[in-house]
Amino acid sequence: MAMFEGLAEKLQGALRKLRGKGKVTEADVTEALREVRMALLGADVSLKVVKQFVSSVKERAIGQDVLESLTPGQQVVKVVYDELVQLMGGSNAKLTVASKPPTVIMLVGLQGAGKTTTVAKLAAFLHKQGRRPLLTACDVYRPAAVKQLQVLGTQLDLPVFSMGTDISPVDIARAAVEHANRHGNDMVLLDTAGRLHINEELMTELEDIKKTVQPHEILLVVDAMTGQDAVNVAEAFHAQLGLDGVVLTKLDGDARGGAALSVKAVTGCPIKFVGMGEKTDALEPFHPERMASRILGMGDVLTLIEKAQATIDANMAREMEQKLRKADFNFEDFLMQMQQMRKLGPMDQLLGMLPGMGNMKALKDVQVDEKEMKHVEAIILSMTVEERRNPQLLKDSRKKRIARGSGTSVQQVNNLIKTFEQTRKMMKQFTEMRGAMMGKAKKGKGMFRLPFMR
Amino acid sequence: MAGFFSRLKEGLTRTRQNLVQKVEELITGRTRIDEELFEELEEILISADVGAETALELVERLRQQVKTQKIADPALVKGLLEAEIARMLGTEAVGVDLTKGPTVLLVVGVNGVGKTTTIGKLAQRWKDEGKKVLLAAGDTFRAAAIDQLEIWGQRVGVDVIRHQEGSDPSAVAFDAVQAAISRGVDVLIMDTAGRLHNKGHLMNELKKVTRVLDRALPGAPHEVLLVLDATTGQNAINQARIFGEVVGVTGIALTKLDGTAKGGVVLSIHGELNVPVKFIGVGERVEDLRDFDPQEFARALFGREE
Ligand SMILES: Nc1nc2c(ncn2[C@@H]2O[C@H](COP(=O)(O)OP(=O)(O)OP(=O)(O)O)[C@@H](O)[C@H]2O)c(=O)[nH]1
Ligand SMILES: [Mg+2]
Numbered sequence: 059m060a061m062f063e064g065l066a067e068k069l070q071g072a073l074r075k076l077r078g079k080g081k082v083t084e085a086d087v088t089e090a091l092r093e094v095r096m097a098l099l100g101a102d103v104s105l106k107v108v109k110q111f112v113s114s115v116k117e118r119a120i121g122q123d124v125l126e127s128l129t130p131g132q133q134v135v136k137v138v139y140d141e142l143v144q145l146m147g148g149s150n151a152k153l154t155v156a157s158k159p160p161t162v163i164m165l166v167g168l169q170g171a172g173k174t175t176t177v178a179k180l181a182a183f184l185h186k187q188g189r190r191p192l193l194t195a196c197d198v199y200r201p202a203a204v205k206q207l208q209v210l211g212t213q214l215d216l217p218v219f220s221m222g223t224d225i226s227p228v229d230i231a232r233a234a235v236e237h238a239n240r241h242g243n244d245m246v247l248l249d250t251a252g253r254l255h256i257n258e259e260l261m262t263e264l265e266d267i268k269k270t271v272q273p274h275e276i277l278l279v280v281d282a283m284t285g286q287d288a289v290n291v292a293e294a295f296h297a298q299l300g301l302d303g304v305v306l307t308k309l310d311g312d313a314r315g316g317a318a319l320s321v322k323a324v325t326g327c328p329i330k331f332v333g334m335g336e337k338t339d340a341l342e343p344f345h346p347e348r349m350a351s352r353i354l355g356m357g358d359v360l361t362l363i364e365k366a367q368a369t370i371d372a373n374m375a376r377e378m379e380q381k382l383r384k385a386d387f388n389f390e391d392f393l394m395q396m397q398q399m400r401k402l403g404p405m406d407q408l409l410g411m412l413p414g415m416g417n418m419k420a421l422k423d424v425q426v427d428e429k430e431m432k433h434v435e436a437i438i439l440s441m442t443v444e445e446r447r448n449p450q451l452l453k454d455s456r457k458k459r460i461a462r463g464s465g466t467s468v469q470q471v472n473n474l475i476k477t478f479e480q481t482r483k484m485m486k487q488f489t490e491m492r493g494a495m496m497g498k499a500k501k502g503k504g505m506f507r508l509p510f511m512r
Numbered sequence: 513m514a515g516f517f518s519r520l521k522e523g524l525t526r527t528r529q530n531l532v533q534k535v536e537e538l539i540t541g542r543t544r545i546d547e548e549l550f551e552e553l554e555e556i557l558i559s560a561d562v563g564a565e566t567a568l569e570l571v572e573r574l575r576q577q578v579k580t581q582k583i584a585d586p587a588l589v590k591g592l593l594e595a596e597i598a599r600m601l602g603t604e605a606v607g608v609d610l611t612k613g614p615t616v617l618l619v620v621g622v623n624g625v626g627k628t629t630t631i632g633k634l635a636q637r638w639k640d641e642g643k644k645v646l647l648a649a650g651d652t653f654r655a656a657a658i659d660q661l662e663i664w665g666q667r668v669g670v671d672v673i674r675h676q677e678g679s680d681p682s683a684v685a686f687d688a689v690q691a692a693i694s695r696g697v698d699v700l701i702m703d704t705a706g707r708l709h710n711k712g713h714l715m716n717e718l719k720k721v722t723r724v725l726d727r728a729l730p731g732a733p734h735e736v737l738l739v740l741d742a743t744t745g746q747n748a749i750n751q752a753r754i755f756g757e758v759v760g761v762t763g764i765a766l767t768k769l770d771g772t773a774k775g776g777v778v779l780s781i782h783g784e785l786n787v788p789v790k791f792i793g794v795g796e797r798v799e800d801l802r803d804f805d806p807q808e809f810a811r812a813l814f815g816r817e818e
Binding site: 316 | 565
């Protein structure tokens with residue numbers, strides 16, 4: 059899809075003819091902003107919001123000396139980006155905590171948005187901060203929803219409050235708060251059933267829960283893949299309940315996530331968390347800058363840089379580079395490097411953050427097989443220290459032993475050795491590329507490929 | 513489709529942005545066809561998740577038609593557009609062929625779109641038609657997903673082949689096909705765990721399931737139904753493309769059309785991948801499943817019923 063081409067390049071094209079012209083006319087900007095409009099619509103930002111947004115950017119852009127710059131396209135992107143960041147940013151991104159516990163947090167949203175999983179993630183998050191959350195099963199409608207929360211609670215070793223499916227959610231919520239009071243739970247998380255914003259009966263039920271337990275936080279859970287309807291949904295939930303914040307889920311997908319902007323624009327509520335995976339630890343704080351570059355299709359360069367900086371030890375990296383230059387990179391280094399890369403998080407997520415690689419076509423070619431990666435690790439771990447340092451030692455009998463030790467086949471061991479040589483080169487490329495990215499310069503061309511990438 | 517439309521209408525009258533009204537306003541009080549009319553039609557399409565590019569294309573084609581056919585009455589324009597959309601979606605409703613021995617239907621899609629619910633609805637429909645139905649609990653990953661399908665099985669009164677949570681879905685697939693053959697069922701519907709299409713390892717797992725199905729019964733799965741949530745925007749195109757590439761989608765079920773979302777993105781999907789929409793979901797109850805009808809869908813995009 060053409061939409062995935064970087065907005066920056068498109069604007070560059072649209073604005074090229076402007077360069078050298080005396081003054082930017084309104085018509086020029088309108089022309090350029092047409093690309094912005096298409097990019098935002100392609101990212102599923104609601105039309106209503108796009109229109110408002112484009113007209114406010116227009117005002118800002120006309121006054122500016124866009125033409126002074128050598129790269130007017132970049133300049134417009136910058137204006138657009140800044141405006142987006144500002145729109146999505148909210149000072150109050152923290153959860154409200156009650157002065158007198160328990161703090162009651164209610165999660166609401168459409169069917170299938172990810173409420174139950176988010177309740178579990180939030181509970182895990184709060185527990186890590188030393189809180190004692192009580193998960194509460196108020197979804198009495200969807201088959202096995204109560205069971206789902208119970209299973210998640212067991213996995214997390216956290217208490218789940220449930221009363222089956224014959225009691226009204228309002229009564230369950232009330233009883234849960236009483237239960238928390240008696241048992242010293244300082245946080246009550248209410249998992250409510252998914253519902254349509256136009257279902258009066260069920261929306262009234264939420265209102266009743268609100269009146270009964272007076273939650274300190276009502277969070278709307280929104281699927282990052284949501285399209286134009288996001289505004290209708292958010293508006294309705296906000297009007298009826300008065301939301302305090304938003305959780306954006308399934309951001310580990312490849313949706314550009316324009317719903318984030320729509321929802322923020324119509325409710326004014328900050329996005330407090332984002333869901334990044336199905337596991338209970340995959341909850342992260344929201345970063346407006348990252349979301350802005352994602353919506354614009356510019357790749358989440360900032361996140362990657364941050365992650366890489368936080369995880370890869372600088373000294374170790376320097377050492378590695380030296381080794382590479384001397385070409386005495388061995389299996390031990392390989393293993394270490396691989397473990398380093400793993401710390402960065404699931405590979406496919408990581409690759410998606412690179413500019414130009416959020417693009418499906420590129421990603422499709424670079425599927426990372428976590429299982430294969432584990433095999434590689436097992437093989438290396440089955441080598442003796444000597445073998446790791448000196449790969450030439452690996453003759454047939456040793457290979458057989460290694461295969462047995464790692465639960466793989468000799469062929470797999472051979473494959474690894476065969477690709478090892480190539481891998482040295484690839485690793486070198488990765489190091490170079492990382493260097494380039496730290497300098498924020500190059501686009502994500504020159505792909506590197508490791509044996510566990512398909 | 514009467515039920516669908518009455519529900520849809522209920523929803524529409526409740527929403528602030530009443531599209532019916534908008535369109536009527538657009539048509540009435542307009543004596544000539546002007547640029548504004550085309551622009552507003554384009555906006556309606558975009559707001560229905562048709563996608564900006566497709567909306568632009570459609571309206572451009574409409575402009576040409578109006579010109580070449582020398583149409584002057586603005587009241588005719590919307591009808592033309594609806595007809596064009598219906599034509600794009602294929603003119604006839606396409607079902608699932610259940611006449612050739614055990615038909616194996618694999619249900620796939622991203623998380624939370626309505627796979628399990630759709631399976632419950634399909635099971636009921638086919639059982640009511642006198643077919644022998646068997647379900648397979650292929651979502652061994654999500655907490656309590658197996659129980660969820662089991663409850664649907666009980667509701668409908670059909671058997672469910674299940675393994676333990678955490679077991680290999682391919683093993684479930686194999687067992688289920690064996691059971692389907694030995695019990696002489698007409699249709700086996702297999703649930704799968706929701707997965708994002710950009711997760712390579714999960715997509716490989718799904719591919720393996722189809723391979724195992726084919727090994728257990730050559731030709732299976734005969735149908736791969738991709739469930740799409742009508743609330744989803746342009747990302748649905750990626751979903752359809754990748755699921756299509758990996759497991760060969762043969763049809764789409766578009767769910768949650770009882771909300772205010774219109775699911776207009778299937779237009780682009782159909783245009784690009786030529787996969788027909790076969791069913792639509794219009795609620796959470798077992799009876800809330802309908803055959804897809806392109807014409808009525810096109811009308812609903814503009815919020816109008818017969
Ligand atoms: N309003 C409405 N809700 C629906 C429809 N179809 C499914 N749902 C609801 O959407 C939610 C998710 O449905 P599921 O069937 O569990 O979805 P799934 O795709 O199996 O979900 P996972 O297995 O978790 O990926 C449930 O609350 C369903 O009741 C529909 O057509 N309309
Ligand atoms: Mg399911």
